[in-house]
Amino acid sequence: MADAFLSFAVQKLGDFLIQQISLRKNLRKEIEWLRNELLFIQSFLKDAEQKQYGDNRVQQWVFEINSIANDAVAILETYSFEAGKGASRVKACACICRKEKKFYNVSKEIQSLKQQIMDISRKRETYGITNINSNAGEGPSNQSAMVRTLRRTTSYVDDQDYIFVGLQDVVQALLAQLLKAEPRRSVVSIYGMGGLGKTTLARNLYRSPNMVSSFPTRAWICVSQEYNTMDLLKTTIKSIQGRTKETLQLLETMTEGDLEFHLHDLLKERKYLVVVDDVWQREAWESLKRAFPDGKNGSRVIITTRKEDVAERADDRGFGHELRFLSQEESWDLFCRKLLDVGAMVPEMESLAKDMVEKCRGLPLAIVVLSGLLSHRGGVDKWQEVKDHLWKNIMKDKSIEISCILSLSYNDLSTVLKQCFLYFGIFPEDQVLKAENIIRLWMAEGFVPNGDERMEDVAEGFLNELIRRSLVQVVDTFWEKVTDCRVHDLLRDLAIKKGIGGKLL
Template identity: 85%
Template sequence: MEGWIHQRFIFSESKINTLKALVAAESCYYLPFETILIVHNSGEGPSNQVRTLRRTTSYVDDQDYIFVGLQDVVQKLLAQLLKAEARRSVLSIHGMGGLGKTTLARKLYNSSAILNSFPTRAWICVSQEYNTMDLLRTIIKSVQGRTKETLDLLERMTEGDLEIYLRDLLKQRKYLVMVDDVWQKEAWDSLKRAFPDSKNGSRVIITTRKQDVAERADDIGFVHKLRFLSQEESWDLFRKKLLDVRSMVPEMENLAKDMVEKCRGLPLAIVVLSGLLSHKKGLNEWQKVKDHLWKNIKDDSIEISYILSLSYNDLSTALNQCFLYFGIFPEDQVVEADNIIRLWMAEGFIPRGEERMEDVAEGFLNELIRRSLVQVAETFWERVTECRVHDLLHDLAIQKALEVSFFDVYDPRSHSISSLCIRHGIHSKGERYLSLDLSKLKLRSIMFFDPDFRKMSLINFSIVFQHLYVLYLDMHVGSVFIVPDAIGSLYHLKLLRLRGIRDLPSSIGNLKNLQTLYVNDGVQYCKLPHETANLINLRHLVALYSNPLKHISLITCLQVLDGLGCDQWKDVDPIDLVNLRELGMHNIKKSYSLNNISSLKNLSTLRLFCRGGQSFPDLEFVNCCEKLQKLWLQGRIEKLPHPFPNSITMIVLSLSVLTEDPMPILGILPNLKNLVLFRAYEGKEIMCSDNIFSQLEFLILRDFEKLERWHLGISVMPLIKGLGIHNCPNLKEIPERMKDVERLKWNYML
């Protein structure tokens, strides 16, 4: 699990406090299916995190590639950020695209020294097209959390109000704000007034391609120009990214060294070249790549744009389309892996066959990552949860998409969009876009990313959008939309993503081709009509819904059911949900029975959340889930199920407050690799006797406040790679054999 320690999901202290309050509340917002709540202990420092756990594809680690030869730079910049200077100062990193400015900044931002020194942190991406109000809102939400009250308040504020609000919010905090990808000095000028100088050592990091932006950000700040890699460092990087170094015979090595030399130390060019050659077998294939490159040498180097294009041209048709699709998202946007996979499926990019489409799509994403055309943004236990494309590759995707009329992004300045493209992306001025005459276009996909769009009533569902496969409305979070009945006329629709929806019309049941229904990001309840059960091809239902759906078992294609309350589940007969792989349920009470979950014979991931302070009912049904791999239980457990299915590889027990030591039961699981116990046990001793936890690799114990002794047999946990022990104040000693195990910081784990 190399590299996993460096990848995690980090949110602000106030967000954790918000979630903590919500969990404790009698009637709380649903924490999304993928979210793990970590409650901060005030005596332990800024280690409070929310982590995302989501089924994703395996990948080749690429998070540290840029630091070949640059470890000294990291230490130098850390020293600048941590030095004893009270004033709020700015550290600016500048250099050309592809040098690794953002990756370097992320390395700093996520370092343990920074985590321990700055209790409040936030990260924003500015990009070329920026909206100051949206950036200010993003920082505020990072610091304060995303409760409905906060969102509603922010939407009523002017830019001046937001600026004052953020200043007041940060005034008493020691903060670090990362301002990534600044193109214009005006962008920084519009933000810096909101960052108070309270003489407490707060810091701001800026990354930019523009030297003048870096130098003018702070008259006495620190400016670092990122250097190119040396020839030796370049070769080291190339080899690290090559998938099969052992098959590189001397003749191939000579060819590769020639090509790497022409990259002139630009990391992005080197890793993309390495990804390309990794998929070319044999000397002749490598020679062909070199011949292509040598035709485009200019000033004794290869233009990075040509290397990127060559790698793109090497993709299969299916991978080609999948890569281009990243270009329709706004620049610098982090994309959820599940999101892009479901979009690819809806568009028909994923071939049908014996293998599940979701698995094939994950393989495609994995392939793009191996080729360094897509970057890993976040992971959980070696699984990609979020990804992005580099700015230069984003530009390439847009350029190639326009060449083949794959998609177009609406330009409000010219008030125009290609009539030849069947996919439209709208990043701003959505209302103005809808004033265009779109009636003659047979649009296949419409994707709104406009944070200011508020009028769904302007969308002409019955005429303009009747051929749609994808309707993706990633709109204004604080608004409430009424979905018109006419949405039921979109008979071809395969993916529908909405925000700000309180209820859907009964006509939604007409969408017989719908594969994915995603509503409200798990933040706001939505009423789903009974007709939802008519969606016979629905595979992914991700919606926090508040009304019973007794006939949901009619949707036999369901693979993911995420967001239903126990009230909605208790009357369901799941016997026909033979394809269900993931189930997430909230508001569970002890008085409810969950035994019918045992009918889900193909269930691989199960996450159950008790209502605030409640206990689980009997959990023996878990024994019958023979294919279960990932189990997360949040709430009091009076007695652990025994035995668990042997198939389980990961368990999270949160707020379980067990009175009996769970280790003897958990330790006999033959395939358990990852175990997280958070406030799971009230006893004074845990006993790990010989020959248990035979496959365990990572263990976290958190908030075992009464624990005094940990007994560990000689042959226990022979494969352990990482151990985290946090807020166990009475634990007298860590077992001797565990003292040499890699320490896992809490913020790196969940």
């Protein structure tokens, strides 16, 4: 496990060096040093992982390495995030140096990691941890494999996943509500049917520059149908307080009451914004609410829910917003922006697509999946086939049943992609999944063919194809590479249905 994490960090550092062409010379040297040290330490991990069960000090040693690797990745992510704010990546690179001090003192942080790594190396000798890595001695070839990995192209996902279309009137109204000078902690609830874009809208508000600068403390909690209040409280505390070893240990000893009290205490002096996403029962918010103090400093809570009564009763004087469907123009815009090759859409195809998009009745999930499906089917005939199929299942109100679009998109997958997609059915609803873990699990299940290309790359290609088809959503990326993803509830239901039908689940 530690090994996997260390390799991840080494890879991230390498990617960072490749991408950050305008990095200051000293800083580049320090990051190179850090990467090489972590690479070196990796060769001692096997021994350490074996010895840690009999020796607490070695266990601590492994933990410290993990946390250094973690910190190194976190520093780069913060740096990239700050540098990328509101600017294109090219511009961001150019202004990194100028704004370096203001943004983040990376150099200082790395100095501190350097110190910790030197301590680690000293302890390694004291504890007698040796290099028993089975790959030891394969230096050059190993090294070149590593370089290949580091140089592997990372631009699998483009900005498509952060596309936010239309709803500008809604965004403005909600921002005004959230930013107004009302000291009382108030709740803004967004409600509407599944796939309407509540989470996407909340994410857009959460990331909006005005909100980022107005709320120094921000947290995102995803509740879903089967929630556990203690876990939600812990997640919130971790995202505010950081994931230090002390915090993690402390949280494990706490009862629900302690957690509530701790979070309350943590937030009482702060102006915070919390998004409580996908609430199904009123009780969920009721039990969390006690931990969110009203310090009369303008703190805000955004709740998203499919249920009107949850939205209406979240706060006596709160603001419930029923999210509207997209207009026809917005729907068409979303369809085109999600289409892989708009240029290849000849007029006959455009006319077919317009008919189909119209029947999605402004439901974004239906539109993005339809766009993903048509992106992989070239030509007028193929699009006509899709339309014919959908028209056979048209409902009384003349709209297309969303499950029909989702099913069609699933049926269009190759066998191996079907297997990969169905696999998402085993995870809990709304769970954010590490792309790296999914890839490993697919490989372990034997879904990924073994050929000339690295299996990880092939599996990553599968994930990206599911993303391009909008069957999987991107939650987070690092240098354009997906790091976290999830499957929309309605698609997860489909995966479960098909998986049970095919006796896979």
